[in-house]
Amino acid sequence: MEDMRAAAAILKNRKVAPGVVLKVVPATSAIWKQCLDEGILHIFQEAGALVSNPGCAGCAAGQVGQNGPGEVTVSTGNRNFPGKQGKGEVYLASPAVVAASAVAGYITLPHQIPDKPAVFQITSPNKKNKKSDAEKTQKKDKPMVTEGKIWLIDRDNIDTDMIFHNRHLTITDRKEMGKYAFGNLPGFEDFAMNARPGDIIVTGKNFGAGSSRQQAVDCFIALGIQCIVAESFAPIYERNAINAGFPVISCPELKKLGLSTGASIRVNFETGEITNIENNSKIYGVKFSEVQRDIYFRGGILADAL
The missing domain is CATH 3.30.499.10 (Aconitase, domain 3)
Structure with missing residues (x-):
């Protein structure tokens, strides 16, 4: 009040x-x-x-x-x-x-407060140059099937403060965010130093709980992580990832694959199929929705406005 x-x-x-x-x-x-x-x-x-x-x-x-x-x-x-x-x-x-x-x-x-308010003209924002056909084609050519080595983080309820600590929230350059990924997660403080572009994160339930900080998604994009597969995601985190065009797949039966860090998996965003490449065992997670697929191809929900 x-x-x-x-x-x-x-x-x-x-x-x-x-x-x-x-x-x-x-x-x-x-x-x-x-x-x-x-x-x-x-x-x-x-x-x-x-x-x-x-x-x-x-x-x-x-x-x-x-x-x-x-x-x-x-x-x-x-x-x-x-x-x-x-x-x-x-x-x-x-x-x-x-x-x-x-x-x-x-x-x-x-x-x-002035005696008289400001008077201004409402104008349309400057139109940026339209993206070239090559740029549009490049986005639509993003893969719907990806393979990579995994980081198995077998924990539930990993919150955004563990993913990207609040002491780093003043950082606004996405390229600088990667070095702080999982810096507050016990046992994984060196993740950013050892992760490689193309790696995949596999984790437990309710990943990304806590605040809605976008840096908790962007730090993985900065490192070149291909996608995150979790038993489930916190709703706001999942939405932030989708909006950023970053692939996330929920799979409640993920443990059935018997994965360990360093193993390789194949993830099909179109069908939700997740394959343990070492033994060819397969399970199915939640496939991309039409909206998620569209945002992914566009490179993020704000891509056309940037």
């Missing part, structure tokens, strides 16, 4: 600047009802804000819509990695700063 009251205090007797869309999404039904009882929703309405049902706002679910290419969002959310709230830029700020910025038309502080 403190956040809602702080925003309402800024917006009372003020209007959202022309061309700005202010979206207000109470976190729970209880907060929404209290806002109604205290007259806060009326203040938001009078200011010209869009008030939604309770939920997660502009996150991956896109409850009230996400921003588009060239658009700028100032959000009270706690994450702004690429694609989290859309294809535009996202700045994180307090409720008071977000409300003040909505009134001013640009990012500002509550005590610096």
Whole structure:
């Protein structure tokens, strides 16, 4: 409620600047009802804000819509990695700063709100050069069957902090992320030094539990890991991997292959077939969905926007 009251205090007797869309999404039904009882929703309405049902706002679910290419969002959310709230830029700020910025038309502080809001033209983002036919063909030629030596990490509930420790979250260059992969996973601290491009990770249940940090996917892409096969994935991690065009396959019966580190397997993304090359034993995991296959061929959900 403190956040809602702080925003309402800024917006009372003020209007959202022309061309700005202010979206207000109470976190729970209880907060929404209290806002109604205290007259806060009326203040938001009078200011010209869009008030939604309770939920997660502009996150991956896109409850009230996400921003588009060239658009700028100032959000009270706690994450702004690429694609989290859309294809535009996202700045994180307090409720008071977000409300003040909505009134001013640009990012500002509550005590610096101008008497008149900024007036700006809404223009289409600059179109980047279309990708060549060769580039498009190269993406569609990505293999649907892959082979490689495995790293067997026979553990359940490996979380994103074990995969990519939070002390490295300031790193934004994907190429630099690989050296920290599994750096906080006991017994695998030297994984990044010994892993080779083309290797495959085989692991247990609920892989990627914890926070939604994208670096926990990107560090493996940086190392050239071909794919991860797990008994199951944490839902957010799985979605992040799919969105990045990084192959992940769930296989609840994975242990039946009797694998060990250094063994070689073949993974068919189209059928879900996983083969132990040493003895030709086979099991089936969850094959790529049509959407996953499309994103994989495109090189990631944001590939065409980059």
